[in-house]
Amino acid sequence: MLGDYPISGRRAVEISASVEQAVGTGELAPGQLLPPMRELALELGVNPNTVAAAYRTLRERGVIETAGRRGSRVRPKPATTGREHIRVEVPEGVRDVSNGNPDPALLPSLAQAFAAAAEQSDRQPVMYGEAPVEPELARLARAALDADGVPDGPLAVASGSLDAIERVLAVHLKPGDTVAVEDPGWGSLLDLVPALGLRIAPVGVDDEGPLPDDVRGALAAGARALIVTDRAQNPTGAVVSATRARALRSVLRAHPETLLIEDDHGHGIVDLPLHPLAGVTRGWAFVRSVAKAYGPDLRLAVLTGDAVTVDRVRGRQRLGPGWVSRITQGAVLRLWADGALDTPAVATAYRARRDLLIDALAARGVEAHGHSGLNVWIPVPDETGAVARLLHSGWAVAPGARFRLSAPPGIRITVSTLDAEETGPLADAVASAIGPAPVRSYV
Secondary structure, eight states: OBTTBOOOOSSHHHHHHHHHHHHHHTSSOTTOBOOOHHHHHHHHTSOHHHHHHHHHHHHHTTSEEEOGGGOEEEOOOOOSSGGGGSSOOOOTTOEEOOSOOOOGGGSOOOHHHHHHHHHHHHHSOOOTTSOSSOHHHHHHHHHHHHHTTOOOOOEEEESSHHHHHHHHHHHHOOTTOEEEEEESOOHHHHHHHHHTTOEEEEEEEETTEEOHHHHHHHHHTTOOEEEEEOSSOTTTOOOOOHHHHHHHHHHHHTOTTOEEEEEOTTTTTOOSOOOOOTTSSSEEEEEEESHHHHOGGGOOEEEEEOHHHHHHHHHHHHHTTOSOOHHHHHHHHHHHHTTOOOHHHHHHHHHHHHHHHHHHHHHTTOOOBOSSSSEEEEEOSOHHHHHHHHHHTTEEOEEGGGTOSSSOOEEEEEOTTOOHHHHHHHHHHHHHHHOOOOOOOOO
8 A cells, every 4th residue: 555545456557557647636746755565566466477478668758756765756747848937926016037038129010910910811821732932931941041051951830939840849759758957958848848748968068068078977877868958058058069969969979869859049130150969969959939030929939959859840840730720921021032131230329238147247346148139147156145135135036946947056147138227226236136156166
């Protein structure tokens, strides 16, 4: 007996199904210890190998985890939005620099683009069975990818970066597989991986991207996939440099079966060159979203990759949503064709705001990181205390716990709407909240 819940079954499949059902109904709580295999085998009157097979199935499905002599426990429930709840409530009168959003003033107008796309749809409606990707959108996207050195491959369109990444992971991996992920990294991704029943191997990050030794260690330990943010890494602003890209490609060449997923998070808002890693592993995917440059509500990302990966993604997509609205695709195409976004001007604006804050913090003895993108990452000795003191001073920042696993504490500040006049007072408040810190690595 396990508490008040009797695990039942005579075959491995019945025993594993019994445990999984109890986890699903909440009768077995996250973290609850399961009985030792021999003890459960004796209770059920089965061979210990049968229980061992059931536990193995449960581990592979991500239901339980085993820690050697400490036994097997029900895994913590995969959080689908858990990190989104790690935030501060922003009272009236407090300046919010925590949200990670782009500056609305730097987003292009969507009205004419959608009107033109809707008119085109009126003239020639898209029906079932037609191509899921707008041909001209695919042509322009492929041309941009070619210009940035991304290997040739078929194209798909997904509902944003996270949707694309989820689909790629789902068609390649099974519950229990391990994925190497940046730490600190994108909070939504840190939620997604365990929600799929996958394990996370944290990989340290510095200003030039993932640390090669950490990636090498994760892959050597069995990680089957690696997710890398090429530019504007959230939350640190890291950019994969040419030197770092060479080192990471060298690591990946030794593990050609690794599934590589690259998220070009900074496309359209960054003026630093792309150094893609794709092409050294058999399975790969490269994702570009329009969210930060054109507006989060567009929910569109372009995905390319090896032929097998993209074909699998398209196949699964056909069985679900079918396709991303061709009207939305047409609107994005119109924005691209009309040159609605002045990328150099947008990148320059964000760079100026980041640099101004980083310089102001440095003048006050505070280390900060923000090589690209919308955010500045600040290592702190006491994350909870820093967030609370800044809130008391009139500033709402994002707690680093939203973005990290084993990385040291930090806070994230979004600079996208930060005025020059606000920079000094904010830097003063940060310095007061955390005190001068010695320069050190945050990974």
